[in-house]
Amino acid sequence: MKPLQERIAKHVRDIPRSGIRDFFELVVGRDDVISLGVGEPDFSTPWHIREAAIFSLERGQTSYTSNLGLLSLRQEIAAYVEQLFKVSYDPASEILVTVGVSEALDLVFRALLDPGDEVVYHEPCYVSYSPSIVLAHGKAVTVQTRVEDNFVLRAKDVEAALTDRTRVILLNFPTNPTGAVEPVEELEKIAALAVERDLIVVSDEIYCELLYGGPDGMSPGEHTSIASLPGMRGRTVLLHGFSKAFAMTGFRLGYACAPTVLTEAMMKIHQYSMLCASIMSQQAAIEALRNGAPEVERMRRAYAQRRNLMLKRFDEMGLPCFAPGGAFYMFPDVRKYGLTSKEFALRLLEEESVAVVPGSAFGPAGEGCVRACYATAYDKIEIAMDRMAAFVKRLG
Amino acid sequence: MDALLELLQQDARLSTAQLAERLGRPETEVAALVADLEEKRAILGYHAVVDPERAGQRHVSALIEVKLTPERDGGFDRLAQRIARFGQVRGCWLMSGGYDLAVLVEGEDLREVARFVSERLSTLDGVLSTATHFQLKVYKQSGFVAGESHADERLAVSP
Numbered sequence: 204m205k206p207l208q209e210r211i212a213k214h215v216r217d218i219p220r221s222g223i224r225d226f227f228e229l230v231v232g233r234d235d236v237i238s239l240g241v242g243e244p245d246f247s248t249p250w251h252i253r254e255a256a257i258f259s260l261e262r263g264q265t266s267y268t269s270n271l272g273l274l275s276l277r278q279e280i281a282a283y284v285e286q287l288f289k290v291s292y293d294p295a296s297e298i299l300v301t302v303g304v305s306e307a308l309d310l311v312f313r314a315l316l317d318p319g320d321e322v323v324y325h326e327p328c329y330v331s332y333s334p335s336i337v338l339a340h341g342k343a344v345t346v347q348t349r350v351e352d353n354f355v356l357r358a359k360d361v362e363a364a365l366t367d368r369t370r371v372i373l374l375n376f377p378t379n380p381t382g383a384v385e386p387v388e389e390l391e392k393i394a395a396l397a398v399e400r401d402l403i404v405v406s407d408e409i410y411c412e413l414l415y416g417g418p419d420g421m422s423p424g425e426h427t428s429i430a431s432l433p434g435m436r437g438r439t440v441l442l443h444g445f446s447k448a449f450a451m452t453g454f455r456l457g458y459a460c461a462p463t464v465l466t467e468a469m470m471k472i473h474q475y476s477m478l479c480a481s482i483m484s485q486q487a488a489i490e491a492l493r494n495g496a497p498e499v500e501r502m503r504r505a506y507a508q509r510r511n512l513m514l515k516r517f518d519e520m521g522l523p524c525f526a527p528g529g530a531f532y533m534f535p536d537v538r539k540y541g542l543t544s545k546e547f548a549l550r551l552l553e554e555e556s557v558a559v560v561p562g563s564a565f566g567p568a569g570e571g572c573v574r575a576c577y578a579t580a581y582d583k584i585e586i587a588m589d590r591m592a593a594f595v596k597r598l599g
Numbered sequence: 600m601d602a603l604l605e606l607l608q609q610d611a612r613l614s615t616a617q618l619a620e621r622l623g624r625p626e627t628e629v630a631a632l633v634a635d636l637e638e639k640r641a642i643l644g645y646h647a648v649v650d651p652e653r654a655g656q657r658h659v660s661a662l663i664e665v666k667l668t669p670e671r672d673g674g675f676d677r678l679a680q681r682i683a684r685f686g687q688v689r690g691c692w693l694m695s696g697g698y699d700l701a702v703l704v705e706g707e708d709l710r711e712v713a714r715f716v717s718e719r720l721s722t723l724d725g726v727l728s729t730a731t732h733f734q735l736k737v738y739k740q741s742g743f744v745a746g747e748s749h750a751d752e753r754l755a756v757s758p
Binding site for chain 1: 623751756757758
């Protein structure tokens with residue numbers, strides 16, 4: 204019999220093991236560890252949203268929904284998106300409710316890419332971008348963003364990466380893992396490039412409510428979506444969801460907003476693979492959009508305080524770190540200690556029981572940095588910072 | 600000011616230094632703000648929020664609905680303040696609706712609370728009637744849900 208390993212499709216076999224998974228194995232089972240390695244809020248979903256999910260079950264709402272998602276939810280999404288992103292979408296045909304933004308990413312690449320088509324995106328980045336593209340038989344083309352440049356994506360670097368096979372530019376601002384926010388003038392240049400070269404832009408804006416504006420980082424910042432820039436609505440697939448701002452990761456709910464033809468194409472795949480997102484999650488999401496804003500702001504303020512704490516402590520311990528404008532991640536630069544980001548993270552874990560994620564897990568461009576997430580209780584971060592300070596002091 | 604109160608209402612044990620760090624303000628400014636709030640009695644005090652059952656406390660609490668005759672000058676204030684000053688009274692609020700004052704009373708046992716109501720409260724001039732409701736179990740107190748653990752069940756490392 205042919206070895207099972209060889210039965211696995213080549214493009215699946217070729218996807219490397221996730222660096223996050225490797226690191227997870229080391230941390231799991233240790234209860235002395237303070238983890239700054241988490242990629243989700245530490246808050247439970249606000250109770251009024253959980254209660255809406257329970258009520259939905261009590262009412263016996265356990266059926267499938269429309270493939271696109273409940274119309275009432277799509278209407279709420281349209282209103283929310285219009286207010287937040289200043290772009291309007293028709294709830295009847297331009298919004299698709301998905302099982303998290305992860306599914307939406309998978310759908311958009313499967314819908315848009317022919318084998319060998321290229322997607323240009325910026326690194327360091329969320330771990331699933333490259334696999335999602337490869338699984339859709341596309342080619343992942345990365346553009347490096349740099350710590351020296353606060354991880355801004357430069358339009359000229361994007362331009363240099365474009366070829367005749369480029370079909371899509373994929374953006375993620377605020378960025379996981381760096382927390383970077385794209386300056387509007389650079390976003391405008393990228394938009395102009397997309398128009399000029401007739402490209403589709405896929406914009407993953409999952410962290411867009413979590414911005415830290417003002418001189419002290421405490422005010423809600425102003426988010427600009429590339430979809431709102433001139434000429435972009437018709438060529439942008441806007442991805443957003445409920446996981447981060449509403450602390451609803453486990454509900455697995457996201458959405459894609461795009462012109463009808465693109466939405467329809469994504470829906471075609473979604474209807475045969477997923478059919479629809481869970482109705483309980485969709486009911487909970489309606490409640491989140493209608494009444495969740497105060498809780499979102501309460502959580503954002505808590506993140507802002509923790510962000511300031513980390514910034515201050517990193518500064519005091521001499522660990523270079525730019526002040527990220529969004530998400531809930533810091534991406535300090537550890538190169539001066541002469542360790543790789545993986546070595547730094549491993550030793551920090553072994554010697555001080557603090558887990559951070561090596562930047563290299565987010566692509567080669569992340570090498571030299573580590574990701575420290577501040578979606579963790581303030582007092583735990585305080586202890587973690589004390590431990591990190593002791594660690595870097597020893598490193599000298 | 601709101602952010603400061605929000606932090607203190609969540610955890611009054613935070614030191615001035617900790618408050619200052621969280622608010623991104625100088626320690627002296629925060630200390631002055633807190634002092635001012637205390638001075639003008641905007642902050643009445645600080646205390647631990649206790650679940651008596653888990654703490655093994657055996658005392659009883661009762662919520663007493665009190666109907667009063669308002670006075671010509673000052674309405675309910677004089678009488679309400681008089682009631683509020685008793686040590687057994689843990690809380691006292693003027694209410695809208697079917698009665699006037701809600702009085703939270705704590706005592707060693709049922710008998711002590713009953714004695715307070717019959718001997719102290721209902722004998723006051725102006726108290727028309729009382730209705731006593733004993734608390735049986737705490738589900739939430741001062742914003743804290745009882746019995747809830749805060750274990751972090753997230754994966755330790757995730758993308």
